Amino acid sequence: MGLEKQWITYGKNQEYTGYLAKMDCVNENLPAVILIQEIWGVDAHIQDVTERFAQAGYLAFAPDLYARNGKRLEDLSTDRIDEARSFMDSLPHSVWNNLEERQKAMSELPEKKRSRVVKTYERMFGGMNNAEYIEQLLVTSEYLREECLVSKGEGVASIGFCMGGALSGLLACRDRQLKGAAIFYGNAPSEEEQQNINCPVYGFYGEQDKRISDQVPYFAKQMKSKGKSFHYKIYPNTGHAFFNDARAAYQIDSARDAYQKVLTFLHEILLT
Known part of the structure; x- marks a missing residue:
């Protein structure tokens, strides 16, 4: 079966x-x-x-x-979430809930990638409805x-x-x-x-x-x-x-x- x-x-x-x-x-x-x-x-x-x-x-x-x-919101598309998850997985888990350290890590990303990751992160973790x-x-x-x-x-x-x-x-x-x-x-x-x-x-x-x-x-x-x-x-x-x-x-x-x-x-x- x-x-x-x-x-x-x-x-x-x-x-x-x-x-x-x-x-x-x-x-x-x-x-x-x-x-x-x-x-x-x-x-x-x-x-x-x-x-x-x-x-x-x-x-x-x-x-x-x-x-x-039938469509994902742009900031929550599969590709954007995968990109944000890969970034988060590259950090120690203690950084996830540490705003200062997380922002520092994000600031080190290339500009376009940083913009995408920040928007997706904020939409997932800061904009839950x-x-x-x-x-x-x-x-x-x-x-x-x-x-x-x-x-x-x-x-x-x-x-x-x-x-x-x-x-x-x-x-x-x-x-x-x-x-x-x-x-x-x-x-x-x-x-x-x-x-x-x-x-x-x-x-x-x-x-x-x-x-x-x-x-x-x-x-x-x-x-x-x-x-x-x-x-x-x-x-x-x-x-x-x-x-x-x-x-x-x-x-x-x-x-x-x-x-x-x-x-x-x-x-x-x-x-x-």
Whole structure:
């Protein structure tokens, strides 16, 4: 058996784009999983992850949050993101969140490249529009539940990574029909937003990713006090983006365990 993989358009005016994967022998009654991108977009890695969940028996769908009406915004085109990522990967990770050192490194780039990298970096890291992204994700879950013939009438869950992890948590706050949400090393929803969560949430974090992992115990305490379902795993000796096998941060033991746990989570919330 193989996979059927395709880019599709959806939304009221077909303004949104997403990458869909499913087993090619199944054309109905598949529960759906929304895979929410990292800051780098629906790149080769996110497409590969989407295919992994399709092979596990789900309709897997990765909405492209950077595309409108079939086109990527210029500063967020694949080539521009790849250029910015290559630059960032050339720096020690400690520089990523150090404004002075990052600007110094950017200033040493050739003028035209510096202009492109700065614009793309600012668009990705400084111009995130969560309201716009959540609007698209809500349309995505509605499309999968109500329009997509393969998953129509079935449950929908979300899994997000980094930026997408935070958005997965926010989607749980906004979509009352979502069956469950997995957060991979993403920020927790605000305490106010948490009041609206109606589904189980599972978080996966790296111990060395202090900016995010240090807030997890308090998030768990808040969720418990509100009677919400939240389980999590913080992996020792593991940093940010440990699930991304296309990057140096990949940690195979943590990624393997998280994959097994998230598959169990999906089975419990979508198939039992």
